[in-house]
Amino acid sequence: DAGVTQSPTHLIKTRGQQVTLRCSPISGHKSVSWYQQVLGQGPQFIFQYYEKEERGRGNFPDRFSARQFPNYSSELNVNALLLGDSALYLCASSLDFAGAAYNEQFFGPGTRLTVL
Amino acid sequence: GNSVTQMEGPVTLSEEAFLTINCTYTATGYPSLFWYVQYPGEGLQLLLKATKADDKGSNKGFEATYRKETTSFHLEKGSVQVSDSAVYFCALTRPESSARQLTFGSGTQLTVLP
Numbered sequence: 001d002a003g004v005t006q007s008p009t010h011l012i013k014t015r016g017q018q019v020t021l022r023c024s025p026i027s028g029h030k031s032v033s034w035y036q037q038v039l040g041q042g043p044q045f046i047f048q049y050y051e052k053e054e055r056g057r058g059n060f061p062d063r064f065s066a067r068q069f070p071n072y073s074s075e076l077n078v079n080a081l082l083l084g085d086s087a088l089y090l091c092a093s094s095l096d097f098a099g100a101a102y103n104e105q106f107f108g109p110g111t112r113l114t115v116l
Numbered sequence: 117g118n119s120v121t122q123m124e125g126p127v128t129l130s131e132e133a134f135l136t137i138n139c140t141y142t143a144t145g146y147p148s149l150f151w152y153v154q155y156p157g158e159g160l161q162l163l164l165k166a167t168k169a170d171d172k173g174s175n176k177g178f179e180a181t182y183r184k185e186t187t188s189f190h191l192e193k194g195s196v197q198v199s200d201s202a203v204y205f206c207a208l209t210r211p212e213s214s215a216r217q218l219t220f221g222s223g224t225q226l227t228v229l230p
Contacts, residue, residue, distance in 0.1 A: 004159075033217060042120075042205050043160070082135030088193055090159055096216070103216055107152075107159035 002026070004093050013081050015099045019085055021076045021111045025093030031055075032074040033105060034066055034105040042103035043090055061087055078113075086115045118143045120206050122221035129196055129228050137191040139180075139206035147208040149173075149182050149189040150218070152215045154203045164206070167211075188213075194227045 013019050024057075025032050035043035045058040049068035063079045078085055078114045092105035097102040123138040141147065148167040152160040164173030164184035168188065173180050178193045189206060206221040 035218075038222075042207075042222050043218070045217035045219070048217055056213070058217065064207070090220075092160075094216075102188075104162060105218060109157075109159045 004091055004106055004109040006089075006091050006111050009113060010114075014080045014093055014116050015083060016047065017081050017115075018077065018079045019081060019113060021078075021089050021091075021113070023074045023076070023091030023093075025072050025091075025107060026075070026106055028085055029093035029095055029106070031094045031096035031103070032068055033092045034074070034076045035092065035093070036060075037088040037090055037110070039087070046076070051055070059077065081115045083115050086113060088112050117146070118208060118210065119206055120218045120219055120221035122151050122204075122206050122224050123157070124222075124224070126225035126227060130224070130228050131198055131228055132195045133228075134163070135191070135196045135200075135226070137206075137226070138202055139189045139191065139221060140187065141206075141208050142186050143187075143208055143210060143219075145210050145212055147210050150207045151178070151180055151189070151191050152205040152207060152220075154205065154223070156202075160205065168192040196226075198228045201226055201228045 032046040034046040037043040047066045048056040052068045066076045068074045086111040091108045091111045094103040094105045133203045151163040155162045162177040166173040169184035169215045171182045207218045
């Protein structure tokens with residue numbers, strides 16, 4: 001079975017531009033989360049979507065937005081790029097059933113964004 | 117708020133040495149605790165987990181015990197291999213939160229020399 005897939009693998013943009021990153025979850029998974037991992041740091045939570053609704057948002061500016069489609073795939077958009085947005089952007093999917101002590105999140109390989 | 121503190125790296129060991137990577141956390145309620153591993157150029161893989169106090173998670177020779185009294189979840193392995201070289205992240209999630217997001221530590225780079 002295919003794992004979480006993300007596209008593109010790498011991306012180079014300049015300051016002020018806009019970028020869209022894409023994620024396809026594992027088949028049957030209804031929840032998608034996005035994380036930003038700056039070099040040398042742990043991933044930071046950006047968004048979680050479940051059944052096309054935003055369930056949670058991390059401490060990121062409004063330049064960051066996301067959505068989830070009926071097939072549960074997701075896009076992360078970042079507007080007005082800054083140098084500090086350079087990072088590895090990770091997508092994770094989970095079954096996300098209620099009442100579980102945890103819902104294991106399966107991570108994709110990430111999209112490496114470089115802002116020049 | 118929730119936070120995870122890991123011992124700073126990098127950590128360099130010889131093959132077959134004993135490994136400990138310290139992790140402590142701050143969280144309200146009863147978090148679930150995880151260790152993730154990230155190999156070069158890849159995403160994160162779940163290594164092991166524990167969902168309640170005194171649980172021991174184990175996988176591939178790695179172990180960690182959920183200690184609520186010391187708010188710790190230290191990772192151990194009795195005999196490391198070159199193939200264990202990677203970055204290790206301690207993380208928590210609070211099941212009662214609606215988003216169930218993971219809060220990660222800053223990661224510990226492990227290099228195992230032959």
